[in-house]
Amino acid sequence: MTWADLGPLLWQGAKETGYMVGVSTVLTAIGGLLLGVLLVLTARGGLLAARPVHAALGLIVNIGRSLPFIILLVAIIPFTRALVGTTIGTAAAIVPLTVAAIPFFARIVETAIREVDRDVVAAARAMGASRPEIVFKVLLREARPGLVAGLTITVIALIGYSAMAGVVGGGGLGDLAIRYGYQRFENSVMVATVVLLVVFVQLIQSLGDLIVRWLSHK
Structure with a gap:
């Protein structure tokens, strides 16, 4: 396969990955934040124990x-x-991505909120x-750096999950790596997809670190 043929495939794959991860991130942020806050509030000594x-x-x-x-996906x-x-395509992949990521992010939210100084809460009460x-x-205001750092980790996990969704035509x-790189033995496709995924992860991590530093100094 030539690079002229590979370029459009990589662009389409990158757009689909961005769409899946983007929508899943929004849904996970909402669901995980709600679940994490409830875990803190309903715990012993919480506001809604x-x-x-x-x-x-x-x-x-x-x-x-x-x-x-991969088991949850099936x-x-x-x-x-x-x-x-349907169970095939990007729209279908968003469902298991979100279901898998919400519990993951919820624990991160719970941990970040528990690290807020209890004296600050007592003073507010x-x-x-x-x-x-x-x-x-x-x-939530005091836990913002930890929440953003946790969301960054979650987004990176979603990128990895989205790659696994390709196994079932997600x-x-x-999906591109499985269909062309693995099944057709196109090593160039496999290398290119790995490089793109690494670039995605580096960009997300750098952006997350930048926002955390900004919030930490406010």
Whole structure:
């Protein structure tokens, strides 16, 4: 395969990977943030302490994190088909990507919020701050560097997951590497996709580090 033929394939694969990771990141940020905050609030000593709820949420997160992505990808095929009407393509790949990443990010959110100085929370409560104010103006605000660092790690994990989605025709660079690089023994395709994935990861990590440094100095 010549580079003239490979160029359009790589561009299409990069666009599909960017779309899958981008949409999954937005959904994961919303779902993981909500789940992580609930884990903190319902824990013993939390603002909404409820041990049964906390235990149930913790179990859901642990189950989600314990399943290898390739197994999860196949296990939720019926759910994916019911949700988007197909199990092939970028739209279908977004479902398992999001399901896998939300528990992962939720634990990161929980850890970042727990690292907020308890004295800051106590001071806010002493001044009469309401629970929503404590959550949004204290906990989440103080945890922003850790949350951004955690989201950066999650996005990089999603890039890796998106490549694995190519095994079941999920599209993107992973699909390109499987169909052309592996099945057709085109080493140039395999090398090019690996290089592009490394570039994606480096860009995301650099951007995440830049934002974390900026937030840490505010």
